Amino acid sequence: MTTAGVIRRRDRYDNRAATTFDRPPPFRTAAVPADIQALFLDRDGTLIEDCHFVGDVEKVTLIPGTREALARLLEAGTKLFILTNQSGVNRGYFTLADVEAVNRRMIDLLDLGPSPFAGICIAPERPDEPSRYRKPSPRFIEEMLADHGLSAAASWMIGDRPSDWEAGIAAGVQVAAITSSATQAEWDARRLALGIRGYTSLLDWLDHADR
Numbered sequence: 590m591t592t593a594g595v596i597r598r599r600d601r602y603d604n605r606a607a608t609t610f611d612r613p614p615p616f617r618t619a620a621v622p623a624d625i626q627a628l629f630l631d632r633d634g635t636l637i638e639d640c641h642f643v644g645d646v647e648k649v650t651l652i653p654g655t656r657e658a659l660a661r662l663l664e665a666g667t668k669l670f671i672l673t674n675q676s677g678v679n680r681g682y683f684t685l686a687d688v689e690a691v692n693r694r695m696i697d698l699l700d701l702g703p704s705p706f707a708g709i710c711i712a713p714e715r716p717d718e719p720s721r722y723r724k725p726s727p728r729f730i731e732e733m734l735a736d737h738g739l740s741a742a743a744s745w746m747i748g749d750r751p752s753d754w755e756a757g758i759a760a761g762v763q764v765a766a767i768t769s770s771a772t773q774a775e776w777d778a779r780r781l782a783l784g785i786r787g788y789t790s791l792l793d794w795l796d797h798a799d800r
């Protein structure tokens with residue numbers, strides 16, 4: 590479904606069906622806490638390496654541990670959403686079709702079935718343009734929580750930038766930071782001011798039951 594400035598793929602499938610593997614996944618050792626209903630995930634710098642405006646499928650590289658973490662979460666029935674600011678579209682660096690191609694490449698690399706994500710929201714606006722969904726807007730998170738009957742307290746926003754954390758805080762979900770990207774240091778003061786814990790990867794977050 591396409592609306593102005595946003596592409597959303599609503600939940601049309603059962604997560605269990607989406608994780609029917611041709612072969613068993615090689616990681617079944619660690620459990621997923623039962624109190625996690627949904628993850629709202631930033632894309633660049635959280636799931637794939639952020640190489641500064643990712644518009645080329647050849648540059649798509651999964652951050653180590655991403656596949657294992659998402660596989661475990663899907664097996665546990667956690668709904669996964671992506672919320673990604675892609676101002677490179679309206680800056681003219683690449684097109685919305687390029688962003689979608691990068692998403693497809695990422696999903697191919699994940700190898701977790703054709704539709705591991707219950708919804709993908711792309712905000713193509715520049716920071717100086719009005720936008721309904723560009724982070725730190727909490728709107729997409731709020732809409733998905735309502736549409737899917739999810740508990741905000743049992744849902745997380747995870748990303749590497751202040752706008753990710755601020756969107757999650759505004760939506761009332763729990764928030765975690767990925768702190769491995771090259772430019773992270775400049776955002777650490779904001780992260781610490783917000784009291785948000787940092788993890789080296791999504792898998793690192795998932796593996797820390799004391800979060």
Ligand SMILES: [Mg+2]
Pocket residue numbers: 631632633634635639748749750
């Ligand atoms: Mg990011």
